[in-house]
Amino acid sequence: MSLVIVGSVAFDTIQTPETRRERIIGGSCTYSALAASYFTRPRIVAVVGEDFPKPTADFLKKRGVDLKGLTVVPRGKTFFWEGRYGDDPNQRDTVRLDLNVFRDFRPTLPSSYRDPDILFLANIGPGLQEHVLSQVKKPRIVAMDTIRHYIESEPEALERVLQRTDIFFANDEEARLMTGELNLIRAGRRLVERGPRLVVLKKGEHGAFVFGRHWLFGIMAHPCDRVVDPTGAGDSFAGAFLGFLDRAGTLRSPAVRKAAVYGSVLASFTIEDFGIERFKTMKPADVEGRFAALKKLVSV
Amino acid sequence: MSLVIVGSVAFDTIQTPETRRERIIGGSCTYSALAASYFTRPRIVAVVGEDFPKPTADFLKKRGVDLKGLTVVPRGKTFFWEGRYGDDPNQRDTVRLDLNVFRDFRPTLPSSYRDPDILFLANIGPGLQEHVLSQVKKPRIVAMDTIRHYIESEPEALERVLQRTDIFFANDEEARLMTGELNLIRAGRRLVERGPRLVVLKKGEHGAFVFGRHWLFGIMAHPCDRVVDPTGAGDSFAGAFLGFLDRAGTLRSPAVRKAAVYGSVLASFTIEDFGIERFKTMKPADVEGRFAALKKLVSV
Numbered sequence: 001m002s003l004v005i006v007g008s009v010a011f012d013t014i015q016t017p018e019t020r021r022e023r024i025i026g027g028s029c030t031y032s033a034l035a036a037s038y039f040t041r042p043r044i045v046a047v048v049g050e051d052f053p054k055p056t057a058d059f060l061k062k063r064g065v066d067l068k069g070l071t072v073v074p075r076g077k078t079f080f081w082e083g084r085y086g087d088d089p090n091q092r093d094t095v096r097l098d099l100n101v102f103r104d105f106r107p108t109l110p111s112s113y114r115d116p117d118i119l120f121l122a123n124i125g126p127g128l129q130e131h132v133l134s135q136v137k138k139p140r141i142v143a144m145d146t147i148r149h150y151i152e153s154e155p156e157a158l159e160r161v162l163q164r165t166d167i168f169f170a171n172d173e174e175a176r177l178m179t180g181e182l183n184l185i186r187a188g189r190r191l192v193e194r195g196p197r198l199v200v201l202k203k204g205e206h207g208a209f210v211f212g213r214h215w216l217f218g219i220m221a222h223p224c225d226r227v228v229d230p231t232g233a234g235d236s237f238a239g240a241f242l243g244f245l246d247r248a249g250t251l252r253s254p255a256v257r258k259a260a261v262y263g264s265v266l267a268s269f270t271i272e273d274f275g276i277e278r279f280k281t282m283k284p285a286d287v288e289g290r291f292a293a294l295k296k297l298v299s300v
Numbered sequence: 301m302s303l304v305i306v307g308s309v310a311f312d313t314i315q316t317p318e319t320r321r322e323r324i325i326g327g328s329c330t331y332s333a334l335a336a337s338y339f340t341r342p343r344i345v346a347v348v349g350e351d352f353p354k355p356t357a358d359f360l361k362k363r364g365v366d367l368k369g370l371t372v373v374p375r376g377k378t379f380f381w382e383g384r385y386g387d388d389p390n391q392r393d394t395v396r397l398d399l400n401v402f403r404d405f406r407p408t409l410p411s412s413y414r415d416p417d418i419l420f421l422a423n424i425g426p427g428l429q430e431h432v433l434s435q436v437k438k439p440r441i442v443a444m445d446t447i448r449h450y451i452e453s454e455p456e457a458l459e460r461v462l463q464r465t466d467i468f469f470a471n472d473e474e475a476r477l478m479t480g481e482l483n484l485i486r487a488g489r490r491l492v493e494r495g496p497r498l499v500v501l502k503k504g505e506h507g508a509f510v511f512g513r514h515w516l517f518g519i520m521a522h523p524c525d526r527v528v529d530p531t532g533a534g535d536s537f538a539g540a541f542l543g544f545l546d547r548a549g550t551l552r553s554p555a556v557r558k559a560a561v562y563g564s565v566l567a568s569f570t571i572e573d574f575g576i577e578r579f580k581t582m583k584p585a586d587v588e589g590r591f592a593a594l595k596k597l598v599s600v
Binding site: 216 | 483485489505525526595
C-alpha cells in the first residue's frame with residue numbers, strides 16, 4: 001500500500017468570531033497527510049520556504065509522513081493564507097493570499113513515489129495535476145480535489161483531469177458550480193457521469209454523500225458542540241478517506257462506507273482546535289472510539 | 301393505540317420558482333394525520349369553514365383518519381396561507397395569512413378522544429395547547445410543535461407547555477431562537493434539559509437529529525432529486541414519527557430510530573408533489589421500500 005499526496009503546505013492566519021491566530025501551520029497536504037497517517041504512511045509532494053519550522057517537519061515524520069517529496073526553497077517564503085470565518089462555519093472569506101514559493105511550484109516526484117497505489121491530487125491547479133500525472137506509472141487509483149478558483153479559471157484542464165480521476169472530492173458549492181445543478185443529488189450524479197468511479201460530496205457540518213456508479217452512501221458529520229477552527233476539515237476528510245482505502249486495498253462499497261465514516265471522524269477532530277493542534281494529542285484509540293460512536297449514532 | 305392530533309387544516313397557495321398552485325389543501329394537521337395514517341388511525345382536532353371540500357374529507361376518512369374532532373363552522377371560511385419559496389427549499393416567505401375560522405378556534409375534544417396514548421399538539425398557539433391539555437386524562441405521551449411566531453410572542457406559555465411535553469419538534473431556526481445557541485448540537489441538548497424526553501431537531505434537506513436524555517440519533521433526509529413543493533415536509537415527518545411510535549408502543553431508542561427514518565421517508569414523499577397529492581398515490585409498500593433504501597443508504 002502507498003498513498004502519495006500532492007498539495008499545499010502553508011502558514012495560515014485564522015480569524016474566527018472569537019479568536020485570531022497568526023501564521024499557524026496549514027495547507028491541504030498537511031491536513032490530509034496527518035489524517036491519512038492514522039491508516040497508512042502517506043508520502044507528500046509539496047513546497048515550502050526556509051521559514052518552515054523544523055519542529056513541524058519533525059512532527060510530520062513522527063506521524064509516519066514521508067517528506068522525501070517536500071522541497072525546501074532556499075531563501076524562499078512559505079505559501080501564506082489568511083481567512084476569516086463568520087458565525088456560519090461553512091462560510092469563509094479569504095482576506096489575503098501570498099503564493100510565495102508556491103508560485104513557481106513544479107512538483108517533481110522522487111523516483112520512489114512514481115508507482116503509488118493511490119495518488120491524491122489535492123488543491124493545486126489542474127495544469128500541475130496533469131504535470132504530476134505525467135510522472136507516475138499508471139496508479140491504481142487517482143483522487144482529486146479542487147477549489148472554486150480553478151473551476152472558474154481553468155475549466156477545460158480541470159475536465160481533462162476529472163476524466164482521469166477515480167475519486168473526486170467536491171464541496172457543495174463546487175459541485176453546484178461545476179454542474180449548474182442546485183440540487184446536490186443531481187449535481188453528484190452528473191459528476192459521476194463525467195468520469196470518476198466515486199464522487200465524494202462534502203457538506204461541512206451536514207456530512208457527506210459518496211456517489212458510486214450505482215449506489216449512494218450518506219454520512220452525517222460527527223456532532224461537534226464547539227467548532228474552534230473549521231480550517232482543514234475537508235482536507236482531513238479526504239486524507240482519512242484515502243488513507244483508509246489505501247489500507248483496505250479496495251473500492252468496494254463496504255470499505256468506501258467505512259472510509260467516509262473515518263473521514264467524518266478525522267474532520268470532527270480537526271475542527272476542535274486551531275490548525276493541526278488536535279493531531280498532536282489525538283491517539284489511534286480516540287479515532288476508533290469516535291468511529292464506533294458515529295456508527296452507533298447513525299445506526300437504525 | 302391511539303394518536304390525537306390538534307392543529308391546522310388549511311388552504312395553501314404555493315409559489316415555487318417554477319410553478320404556482322392556488323388554494324390547495326394544506327395544514328399541519330392534514331399533513332401529519334396523512335403521514336401517521338400509514339402506521340395508525342389518527343384522530344384529528346381542527347376547524348374548517350363550509351368551503352372545505354367534501355372529497356378531501358372523504359379522502360382523509362379513506363386513509364383511516366378519524367374526523368370526529370373536525371369542526372365545520374357554518375358560513376365560515378377555512379384558514380388560508382400563501383407562501384413563496386426561492387431556490388433554497390429550506391427558506392420560505394409568508395405572502396399572506398387569513399386566519400378566518402382559525403381566529404376563534406377553541407378546540408374541544410370529543411369524549412372518545414380524551415384518553416389518547418399520544419397527544420400531538422401541532423402548530424397552534426401555546427394557550428390553545430394548554431387548553432387542550434386541560435381536557436385530556438393524563439396522556440401517555442405529549443408531543444408538541446410550534447412556530448417562530450409563538451416563540452417570539454408567547455415565550456412563557458410556550459415554556460409551560462414544553463415542561464409538560466415528552467417529544468418536542470423544532471426546526472433548526474426555532475431551536476436556535478429558543479436557546480440562543482447557534483450550534484445545533486448545543487441547542488438540542490439545551491432543549492432536552494428544559495423538560496422533553498426527546499427533542500426532534502429537523503434540518504430540512506439535511507435530515508434530523510433526535511436528542512434523548514443520554515443518546516443522540518442522526519438521520520439524513522432521503523435524497524430527493526426533484527423538490528416540487530417543500531410544504532408539509534416537517535409535519536409529515538412528525539406525523540410518521542408519532543404514528544410509528546403509536547404503533548410501536550414504546551419510546552425506547554431502537555423504536556425511536558426507526559420512527560425517525562419513517563419520518564424522513566414520509567417527508568421525502570410529500571415534497572415530490574404539491575400539497576397532499578403524493579399521499580393519493582403512495583402505497584404502504586412504497587413506504588416500506590423507501591424505508592429499506594434509506595436504511596441501506598446510511599448503513600456502515
